Amino acid sequence: MPSGAMPACVHCGKPAVVALDYANIDLCGLCFTCLFERRVWKANREFKLFKRGDRVVVGVSGGKDSSAMLFVLSKMAGQIGFEILPVLVDEGIEGYRDKTLEKAREFAKKNRNVSVFGKKNSGKGSAVKIGLEKAKGTIIIVQDADLEYDPDDYASVIAPILDGTTEAVIGVRSTDRHSDWFIYYFGLLGNGAITLLTNVLYGNNAGEYEGCYKAFSTRLVRTIEVKTDDFDFDNELVCKLLKRGVRIVDVPIRYYPRNYAEGKKITWRHGFLILWTVLKYRFID
Numbered sequence: 155m156p157s158g159a160m161p162a163c164v165h166c167g168k169p170a171v172v173a174l175d176y177a178n179i180d181l182c183g184l185c186f187t188c189l190f191e192r193r194v195w196k197a198n199r200e201f202k203l204f205k206r207g208d209r210v211v212v213g214v215s216g217g218k219d220s221s222a223m224l225f226v227l228s229k230m231a232g233q234i235g236f237e238i239l240p241v242l243v244d245e246g247i248e249g250y251r252d253k254t255l256e257k258a259r260e261f262a263k264k265n266r267n268v269s270v271f272g273k274k275n276s277g278k279g280s281a282v283k284i285g286l287e288k289a290k291g292t293i294i295i296v297q298d299a300d301l302e303y304d305p306d307d308y309a310s311v312i313a314p315i316l317d318g319t320t321e322a323v324i325g326v327r328s329t330d331r332h333s334d335w336f337i338y339y340f341g342l343l344g345n346g347a348i349t350l351l352t353n354v355l356y357g358n359n360a361g362e363y364e365g366c367y368k369a370f371s372t373r374l375v376r377t378i379e380v381k382t383d384d385f386d387f388d389n390e391l392v393c394k395l396l397k398r399g400v401r402i403v404d405v406p407i408r409y410y411p412r413n414y415a416e417g418k419k420i421t422w423r424h425g426f427l428i429l430w431t432v433l434k435y436r437f438i439d
Protein backbone atom coordinates (compact mmCIF):
# COMPACT_ATOMS: atom_id res chain seq x y z
CA MET A 155 0.00 0.00 0.00
CA PRO A 156 1.41 3.49 -0.84
CA SER A 157 2.30 5.44 2.27
CA GLY A 158 -0.47 7.74 3.48
CA ALA A 159 -3.28 5.67 1.93
CA MET A 160 -6.16 4.76 4.24
CA PRO A 161 -6.09 1.02 5.07
CA ALA A 162 -9.19 -0.84 3.93
CA CYS A 163 -11.50 -3.03 6.05
CA VAL A 164 -10.56 -6.68 5.45
CA HIS A 165 -14.25 -7.66 5.39
CA CYS A 166 -15.97 -5.06 3.22
CA GLY A 167 -13.21 -2.90 1.74
CA LYS A 168 -14.54 0.38 3.20
CA PRO A 169 -12.00 2.70 4.90
CA ALA A 170 -10.82 1.11 8.16
CA VAL A 171 -11.04 2.90 11.50
CA VAL A 172 -9.46 0.29 13.80
CA ALA A 173 -6.36 -1.84 13.56
CA LEU A 174 -6.57 -5.04 15.60
CA ASP A 175 -2.90 -5.59 16.31
CA TYR A 176 -3.33 -9.04 17.83
CA ALA A 177 -5.03 -10.34 14.68
CA ASN A 178 -3.12 -8.08 12.29
CA ILE A 179 -6.30 -6.89 10.53
CA ASP A 180 -7.96 -3.52 9.83
CA LEU A 181 -11.72 -3.07 10.19
CA CYS A 182 -14.33 -0.41 9.44
CA GLY A 183 -16.58 0.78 12.29
CA LEU A 184 -19.53 -1.43 11.36
CA CYS A 185 -17.48 -4.61 10.94
CA PHE A 186 -15.65 -3.93 14.22
CA THR A 187 -18.96 -3.49 16.08
CA CYS A 188 -20.25 -6.77 14.60
CA LEU A 189 -17.11 -8.64 15.61
CA PHE A 190 -17.21 -7.19 19.12
CA GLU A 191 -20.87 -8.09 19.62
CA ARG A 192 -20.34 -11.60 18.24
CA ARG A 193 -17.60 -12.12 20.82
CA VAL A 194 -19.85 -10.95 23.66
CA TRP A 195 -22.62 -13.34 22.54
CA LYS A 196 -20.07 -16.15 22.32
CA ALA A 197 -18.84 -15.50 25.88
CA ASN A 198 -22.45 -15.46 27.03
CA ARG A 199 -23.19 -18.82 25.40
CA GLU A 200 -20.03 -20.43 26.68
CA PHE A 201 -20.37 -19.33 30.29
CA LYS A 202 -24.15 -19.03 30.48
CA LEU A 203 -23.77 -15.52 31.88
CA PHE A 204 -27.25 -14.07 31.37
CA LYS A 205 -30.63 -15.74 31.17
CA ARG A 206 -34.25 -14.64 31.00
CA GLY A 207 -35.33 -13.00 34.26
CA ASP A 208 -31.79 -12.16 35.44
CA ARG A 209 -30.97 -8.76 36.82
CA VAL A 210 -27.61 -7.27 35.80
CA VAL A 211 -26.29 -4.17 37.51
CA VAL A 212 -24.02 -1.97 35.36
CA GLY A 213 -22.19 0.99 36.85
CA VAL A 214 -21.99 3.71 34.20
CA SER A 215 -20.03 6.93 34.11
CA GLY A 216 -20.66 7.69 30.45
CA GLY A 217 -17.00 7.04 29.64
CA LYS A 218 -16.16 4.81 26.68
CA ASP A 219 -15.72 1.48 28.50
CA SER A 220 -18.92 1.65 30.50
CA SER A 221 -20.92 3.14 27.61
CA ALA A 222 -19.82 0.36 25.24
CA MET A 223 -20.71 -2.19 27.93
CA LEU A 224 -24.15 -0.66 28.52
CA PHE A 225 -24.89 -0.44 24.79
CA VAL A 226 -24.04 -4.08 24.05
CA LEU A 227 -25.73 -5.42 27.19
CA SER A 228 -28.90 -3.43 26.45
CA LYS A 229 -29.20 -5.08 23.03
CA MET A 230 -28.72 -8.51 24.61
CA ALA A 231 -31.17 -7.73 27.39
CA GLY A 232 -33.91 -7.04 24.87
CA GLN A 233 -33.31 -10.29 23.01
CA ILE A 234 -32.71 -12.61 25.96
CA GLY A 235 -35.15 -10.96 28.33
CA PHE A 236 -33.01 -10.00 31.30
CA GLU A 237 -33.18 -6.74 33.16
CA ILE A 238 -30.46 -4.09 33.21
CA LEU A 239 -29.98 -1.77 36.14
CA PRO A 240 -27.50 0.97 35.26
CA VAL A 241 -26.17 2.85 38.27
CA LEU A 242 -24.59 6.22 37.58
CA VAL A 243 -21.07 6.59 38.89
CA ASP A 244 -19.95 10.16 39.45
CA GLU A 245 -16.61 10.50 41.19
CA GLY A 246 -17.36 14.15 41.89
CA ILE A 247 -14.32 15.48 40.04
CA GLU A 248 -15.18 19.05 39.05
CA GLY A 249 -16.11 19.32 35.36
CA TYR A 250 -14.95 15.79 34.56
CA ARG A 251 -18.17 13.79 34.32
CA ASP A 252 -20.77 16.47 33.53
CA LYS A 253 -21.08 15.71 29.82
CA THR A 254 -20.59 11.97 30.00
CA LEU A 255 -23.15 11.50 32.79
CA GLU A 256 -25.69 13.49 30.80
CA LYS A 257 -25.07 11.09 27.88
CA ALA A 258 -25.58 8.09 30.15
CA ARG A 259 -28.87 9.53 31.41
CA GLU A 260 -30.05 10.22 27.85
CA PHE A 261 -29.25 6.66 26.84
CA ALA A 262 -31.20 5.30 29.78
CA LYS A 263 -34.20 7.46 28.90
CA LYS A 264 -34.25 6.18 25.31
CA ASN A 265 -34.23 2.55 26.42
CA ARG A 266 -37.42 1.41 28.07
CA ASN A 267 -35.86 -1.49 29.96
CA VAL A 268 -33.25 0.75 31.51
CA SER A 269 -33.76 2.77 34.67
CA VAL A 270 -31.06 4.76 36.40
CA PHE A 271 -30.04 4.92 40.03
CA GLY A 272 -27.29 6.92 41.66
CA LYS A 273 -26.63 10.29 43.12
CA LYS A 274 -24.33 13.24 42.56
CA ASN A 275 -20.75 12.83 43.76
CA SER A 276 -21.04 9.11 44.23
CA GLY A 277 -18.17 6.83 43.37
CA LYS A 278 -17.67 3.16 42.69
CA GLY A 279 -18.57 2.15 46.26
CA SER A 280 -21.93 3.82 46.07
CA ALA A 281 -22.74 2.10 42.75
CA VAL A 282 -21.67 -1.32 44.07
CA LYS A 283 -23.83 -0.84 47.18
CA ILE A 284 -26.92 -0.16 45.06
CA GLY A 285 -26.01 -3.25 43.04
CA LEU A 286 -25.75 -5.41 46.16
CA GLU A 287 -29.08 -4.17 47.38
CA LYS A 288 -30.82 -4.96 44.07
CA ALA A 289 -29.03 -8.23 43.30
CA LYS A 290 -31.09 -11.41 43.09
CA GLY A 291 -28.45 -14.08 42.43
CA THR A 292 -26.41 -16.13 44.91
CA ILE A 293 -23.03 -14.94 43.62
CA ILE A 294 -21.93 -11.35 43.08
CA ILE A 295 -19.09 -10.39 40.73
CA VAL A 296 -17.65 -6.93 41.27
CA GLN A 297 -15.64 -5.69 38.31
CA ASP A 298 -14.69 -2.64 36.31
CA ALA A 299 -16.20 -2.41 32.80
CA ASP A 300 -12.64 -2.17 31.81
CA LEU A 301 -11.43 -3.43 28.45
CA GLU A 302 -8.19 -4.36 30.22
CA TYR A 303 -9.86 -7.49 31.57
CA ASP A 304 -11.24 -10.60 29.90
CA PRO A 305 -14.81 -11.80 30.59
CA ASP A 306 -13.58 -15.31 29.79
CA ASP A 307 -12.19 -15.20 33.35
CA TYR A 308 -15.66 -15.08 34.97
CA ALA A 309 -15.76 -18.85 35.02
CA SER A 310 -12.52 -19.24 37.00
CA VAL A 311 -13.41 -16.41 39.39
CA ILE A 312 -16.70 -18.00 40.47
CA ALA A 313 -15.51 -21.64 40.35
CA PRO A 314 -14.22 -21.79 43.99
CA ILE A 315 -17.61 -20.50 45.20
CA LEU A 316 -19.58 -22.94 43.05
CA ASP A 317 -17.57 -25.92 44.32
CA GLY A 318 -17.93 -24.80 47.93
CA THR A 319 -14.23 -24.06 48.59
CA THR A 320 -14.86 -20.49 49.70
CA GLU A 321 -17.33 -17.60 49.63
CA ALA A 322 -14.83 -14.95 48.51
CA VAL A 323 -12.49 -14.91 45.51
CA ILE A 324 -10.13 -12.25 44.20
CA GLY A 325 -8.61 -12.21 40.73
CA VAL A 326 -4.87 -11.70 40.56
CA ARG A 327 -3.45 -10.42 37.29
CA SER A 328 -1.17 -12.89 35.58
CA THR A 329 2.48 -12.24 36.20
CA ASP A 330 3.67 -12.61 32.62
CA ARG A 331 2.52 -9.02 32.12
CA HIS A 332 4.05 -7.95 35.39
CA SER A 333 6.59 -5.45 34.07
CA ASP A 334 3.89 -3.59 32.12
CA TRP A 335 1.13 -3.05 34.59
CA PHE A 336 3.48 -2.75 37.54
CA ILE A 337 4.91 0.45 36.10
CA TYR A 338 1.64 1.93 35.00
CA TYR A 339 -0.84 0.95 37.66
CA PHE A 340 -0.15 2.43 41.07
CA GLY A 341 3.49 2.60 40.22
CA LEU A 342 6.03 0.17 41.57
CA LEU A 343 5.48 1.12 45.20
CA GLY A 344 1.73 1.55 45.18
CA ASN A 345 0.37 -1.88 44.31
CA GLY A 346 3.20 -3.66 46.12
CA ALA A 347 2.67 -1.59 49.27
CA ILE A 348 -1.07 -2.27 49.31
CA THR A 349 -0.47 -6.01 48.89
CA LEU A 350 2.27 -6.15 51.53
CA LEU A 351 0.40 -4.05 54.09
CA THR A 352 -2.83 -6.02 53.66
CA ASN A 353 -1.05 -9.39 53.85
CA VAL A 354 0.97 -8.43 56.94
CA LEU A 355 -1.82 -6.71 58.87
CA TYR A 356 -4.48 -9.31 58.12
CA GLY A 357 -2.33 -12.44 57.98
CA ASN A 358 -3.11 -13.27 54.36
CA ASN A 359 -0.92 -14.12 51.36
CA ALA A 360 -2.80 -12.91 48.28
CA GLY A 361 -0.80 -12.01 45.16
CA GLU A 362 -2.46 -8.59 45.00
CA TYR A 363 -5.72 -6.81 45.85
CA GLU A 364 -6.14 -4.33 42.99
CA GLY A 365 -7.14 -6.75 40.22
CA CYS A 366 -10.60 -5.74 39.07
CA TYR A 367 -12.45 -9.09 39.13
CA LYS A 368 -13.71 -10.21 42.52
CA ALA A 369 -16.55 -12.61 43.40
CA PHE A 370 -18.45 -13.14 46.64
CA SER A 371 -21.46 -15.06 47.80
CA THR A 372 -24.34 -12.58 48.08
CA ARG A 373 -25.14 -13.95 51.52
CA LEU A 374 -21.66 -13.21 52.88
CA VAL A 375 -21.33 -9.73 51.39
CA ARG A 376 -24.68 -8.68 52.80
CA THR A 377 -23.40 -9.35 56.33
CA ILE A 378 -20.60 -6.76 55.96
CA GLU A 379 -21.23 -3.07 56.36
CA VAL A 380 -18.95 -1.14 53.99
CA LYS A 381 -18.71 2.56 54.82
CA THR A 382 -16.89 4.03 51.82
CA ASP A 383 -18.73 5.22 48.70
CA ASP A 384 -15.49 5.54 46.80
CA PHE A 385 -13.03 3.39 44.82
CA ASP A 386 -11.58 1.87 48.01
CA PHE A 387 -14.81 -0.17 48.32
CA ASP A 388 -13.12 -3.50 47.45
CA ASN A 389 -10.29 -2.88 49.90
CA GLU A 390 -12.58 -2.10 52.83
CA LEU A 391 -14.74 -5.13 52.05
CA VAL A 392 -11.75 -7.48 51.72
CA CYS A 393 -10.13 -6.16 54.93
CA LYS A 394 -13.33 -6.68 56.88
CA LEU A 395 -13.73 -10.21 55.50
CA LEU A 396 -10.12 -11.08 56.40
CA LYS A 397 -10.54 -9.59 59.87
CA ARG A 398 -13.54 -11.84 60.38
CA GLY A 399 -11.43 -14.85 59.41
CA VAL A 400 -13.08 -15.52 56.04
CA ARG A 401 -10.81 -17.52 53.74
CA ILE A 402 -10.25 -15.63 50.49
CA VAL A 403 -9.01 -17.63 47.50
CA ASP A 404 -7.05 -15.93 44.72
CA VAL A 405 -7.19 -17.07 41.12
CA PRO A 406 -5.15 -15.83 38.15
CA ILE A 407 -6.92 -13.52 35.68
CA ARG A 408 -5.77 -12.12 32.36
CA TYR A 409 -4.86 -8.47 32.02
CA TYR A 410 -4.22 -6.31 28.97
CA PRO A 411 -2.71 -3.10 30.30
CA ARG A 412 -3.16 0.31 28.75
CA ASN A 413 -1.12 3.35 29.67
CA TYR A 414 -2.12 6.65 31.26
CA ALA A 415 -2.61 8.34 27.89
CA GLU A 416 -5.23 5.74 26.96
CA GLY A 417 -7.41 6.73 29.85
CA LYS A 418 -6.10 5.52 33.19
CA LYS A 419 -7.68 7.53 35.95
CA ILE A 420 -5.82 5.99 38.89
CA THR A 421 -3.14 8.17 40.45
CA TRP A 422 -0.84 8.01 43.47
CA ARG A 423 -3.58 9.71 45.50
CA HIS A 424 -5.74 6.62 45.07
CA GLY A 425 -2.85 4.52 46.33
CA PHE A 426 -2.50 6.54 49.52
CA LEU A 427 -6.24 6.49 50.23
CA ILE A 428 -6.28 2.70 49.85
CA LEU A 429 -3.25 2.31 52.15
CA TRP A 430 -5.07 4.42 54.74
CA THR A 431 -8.21 2.29 54.37
CA VAL A 432 -6.20 -0.91 54.88
CA LEU A 433 -4.50 0.52 57.98
CA LYS A 434 -7.66 2.03 59.46
CA TYR A 435 -9.82 -1.08 59.41
CA ARG A 436 -7.12 -3.19 61.02
CA PHE A 437 -7.18 -1.07 64.19
CA ILE A 438 -10.64 0.48 64.35
CA ASP A 439 -14.20 -0.54 63.54
Ligand SMILES: [Zn+2]
Pocket residue numbers: 163164165166167168181182183184185186
Ligand atom coordinates in the same frame (compact mmCIF):
# COMPACT_ATOMS: atom_id res chain seq x y z
ZN1 LIG B 1 -16.06 -3.38 7.06
